Amino acid sequence: MKSERYPTPSQLLQSAIRTIEEVLMPELQTQWARSSAMGLVGQLRYALAREKCDSLAAQDAELEGCLEGLLDEFPELRELSSAIEPSGDASWDLRERASRLLIFALDNQAPAAAAVRARLRPLLTAHVLQDLAEAGPMLQAFLESGSVGNTS
Amino acid sequence: MRPLSSMVPALRRYFSARLGADEEVSLEGPQRIAIGHSRAMLGVAVEYRIDGRAERREYVLRVEQGGVFGTGSLHEVRLMRALRVAGLPVAPVRWFERDASVVGAPFFVMDRIPGRGENPSLGSIRECVRLLQRQHELDWQSAGLGFLGVPGSPRQATLAQIGRWECIYRESRYLPVPLLDEAAAWLRQHAPTPERIVLVHGDPGPGNYIYEGDRINGITDWEFSHLGDPDEDWVFMAVVRGSSRSKEEWRALFETEAGIEVSDEAWRFWDAFSQFKGACANLTALRLFCEGANQAPNMAAVGTSIHLVLLNRLAAIVGES
Numbered sequence: 001m002k003s004e005r006y007p008t009p010s011q012l013l014q015s016a017i018r019t020i021e022e023v024l025m026p027e028l029q030t031q032w033a034r035s036s037a038m039g040l041v042g043q044l045r046y047a048l049a050r051e052k053c054d055s056l057a058a059q060d061a062e063l064e065g066c067l068e069g070l071l072d073e074f075p076e077l078r079e080l081s082s083a084i085e086p087s088g089d090a091s092w093d094l095r096e097r098a099s100r101l102l103i104f105a106l107d108n109q110a111p112a113a114a115a116v117r118a119r120l121r122p123l124l125t126a127h128v129l130q131d132l133a134e135a136g137p138m139l140q141a142f143l144e145s146g147s148v149g150n151t152s
Numbered sequence: 153m154r155p156l157s158s159m160v161p162a163l164r165r166y167f168s169a170r171l172g173a174d175e176e177v178s179l180e181g182p183q184r185i186a187i188g189h190s191r192a193m194l195g196v197a198v199e200y201r202i203d204g205r206a207e208r209r210e211y212v213l214r215v216e217q218g219g220v221f222g223t224g225s226l227h228e229v230r231l232m233r234a235l236r237v238a239g240l241p242v243a244p245v246r247w248f249e250r251d252a253s254v255v256g257a258p259f260f261v262m263d264r265i266p267g268r269g270e271n272p273s274l275g276s277i278r279e280c281v282r283l284l285q286r287q288h289e290l291d292w293q294s295a296g297l298g299f300l301g302v303p304g305s306p307r308q309a310t311l312a313q314i315g316r317w318e319c320i321y322r323e324s325r326y327l328p329v330p331l332l333d334e335a336a337a338w339l340r341q342h343a344p345t346p347e348r349i350v351l352v353h354g355d356p357g358p359g360n361y362i363y364e365g366d367r368i369n370g371i372t373d374w375e376f377s378h379l380g381d382p383d384e385d386w387v388f389m390a391v392v393r394g395s396s397r398s399k400e401e402w403r404a405l406f407e408t409e410a411g412i413e414v415s416d417e418a419w420r421f422w423d424a425f426s427q428f429k430g431a432c433a434n435l436t437a438l439r440l441f442c443e444g445a446n447q448a449p450n451m452a453a454v455g456t457s458i459h460l461v462l463l464n465r466l467a468a469i470v471g472e473s
Contacts, residue, residue: 036449043452095328099330106334121467125331128463138456138457142457
């Protein structure tokens with residue numbers, strides 16, 4: 001295990017969570033203060049999860065692999081994919097290409113459209129679920145804090 | 153918005169001037185009274201003398217939060233005033249203040265109406281359904297609601313709403329969201345043509361009214377209102393605000409209380425639209441949080457986890473087609 005001279009970001013976040021939960025929350029009087037404190041704990045747990053991995057880079061690699069596979073197999077998709085204006089941001093361009101292909105596949109019976117629905121769509125929905133699992137502590141805090149139903 | 157304690161001197165001056173008080177008013181509060189995400193809701197009690205007579209008033213300040221969900225107050229103020237004249241239960245709006253120097257953001261002041269918003273009784277939910285039907289039957293032209301934007305055609309009303317929320321998504325996003333782009337195209341392909349154009353609340357149902365027992369004293373949160381298809385409100389009420397009850401329960405309530413039936417096809421479309429609207433609107437909270445304009449923890453949750461919940465549900469509906 002790597003030695004550390006000072007507390008790591010994870011240790012600092014853990015300390016903040018425990019202090020809010022054990023010291024500060026019992027002292028809070030108003031509903032807004034309590035729900036804000038609960039939300040803060042959820043936010044810090046989310047920060048801890050984000051410390052551990054870079055999910056955007058991993059998702060970009062999977063998305064690029066999926067898009068390249070589709071374009072190799074169905075060259076007719078290349079025109080759609082290459083029609084986007086490069087933004088200089090690889091993550092942005094990958095998602096623009098994915099958007100074009102999903103829209104092309106809507107209500108389209110062509111084999112290429114079916115392949116987009118069968119491969120690209122499930123990958124993107126899996127990424128949503130991954131992100132949701134990572135943000136789970138914030139969702140839980142939001143629901144427990146009484147914020148649910150107050151979406152406006 | 154500024155910290156609550158630092159608002160007191162400016163609020164005392166503000167209410168003294170507005171109420172024409174003999175001398176500076178005394179103030180209880182402000183206190184945050186509800187967990188609103190698009191607006192901060194602050195309760196204040198004002199005690200003052202006018203012509204030597206002692207008075208006490210309780211008000212609610214509805215304070216903008218930097219454009220969360222892409223809406224402003226003026227539209228809401230005009231609408232609430234018109235609806236009160238039309239006889240719907242809406243709090244009287246006293247003043248609209250654009251000057252951000254008072255509390256740090258534009259706000260309006262309305263009378264505090266008695267009752268509560270949380271854990272609504274079944275009787276109040278039934279009343280909410282009946283009131284929504286009454287709202288949809290309102291003659292919006294006679295009520296002077298043309299300022300909401302009269303659609304060129306019934307179908308245009310629905311397409312305009314899809315465009316409105318897609319635009320908000322595009323202005324707020326940090327990265328494209330392919331499943332939202334796909335959904336916008338799907339919604340355009342499947343948009344129904346409404347049989348009639350009505351005043352749509354845009355966020356009706358449990359949590360957005362004040363009640364005592366089975367009686368509703370005030371319908372709140374009018375910032376999403378527009379002219380459009382009444383089915384938008386019925387389905388939104390069921391799938392977003394009332395998601396703790398089943399679709400079947402809501403359909404039975406709509407039928408018994410208001411004589412309303414929503415077709416399966418319309419239900420699916422407006423369910424998808426409701427998720428789309430929420431997922432797009434929530435990205436405004438993410439941007440405000442990340443840019444430091446509003447760093448309350450609920451903004452981070454709304455902009456990430458709630459956005460993702462809605463996006464996941466939306467992708468499932470579109471994928472079923």
